[in-house]
Amino acid sequence: MYDSHADSLSGNYYDPEVAAEIAKIADKRTVSSIDHYSALTPVAEGVEVGMTYANYNINVYTKNPQRYIQEIAAYQATAQANGFEDVTLGAFLINTGDYTGQVMAVIQAPTSVRLGEFLDARNEAWNIDASEKFPKLRKLKRGFMMTCEVVYVR
Secondary structure, eight states, rough: OOSSSSHHTTTOOTSHHHHHHTTGGGGGGOOOOOOOOSSSSOOOSSSSHHHHEEEEEEEEEEEEEHHHHHHHHHHHHHHHHTTTTTTTEEEEEEOOOTTTTOOEEEEEESSSHHHHHHHHGGGGGGHHHHHHHHHHEEEEEEEEEEEEEEEOOO
């Protein structure tokens, strides 16, 4: 497979060759719902059309959302102090769909490769220590990755 997460996430979805392949299945895909979220932590400012980024989103059930958000903030501070200044963490309340009432934690990096590098760092001592409280605070429900491009700003 791949030697690292960084390598496995290094593909560029906006590459013309990749876009052409995705276009081949466009008629097989249907958008059937739209999810709605409420931000529980500050969201990025200065977003502009054309910006791209990569997310690792984790839907969780937690009995203590405020404590979970505090731990996310502490985890972000530790990650940024250990070379991941360009990686941010946030949280959203899921308001609609199959995951209504759950919290979605978002790990955001400027590129898929950088997100992969962050995931590769999960085995480093600083990361193990910083994330040890999470299993007691949450039940994992769903995890997914996205590569995003901003197409509209209001």
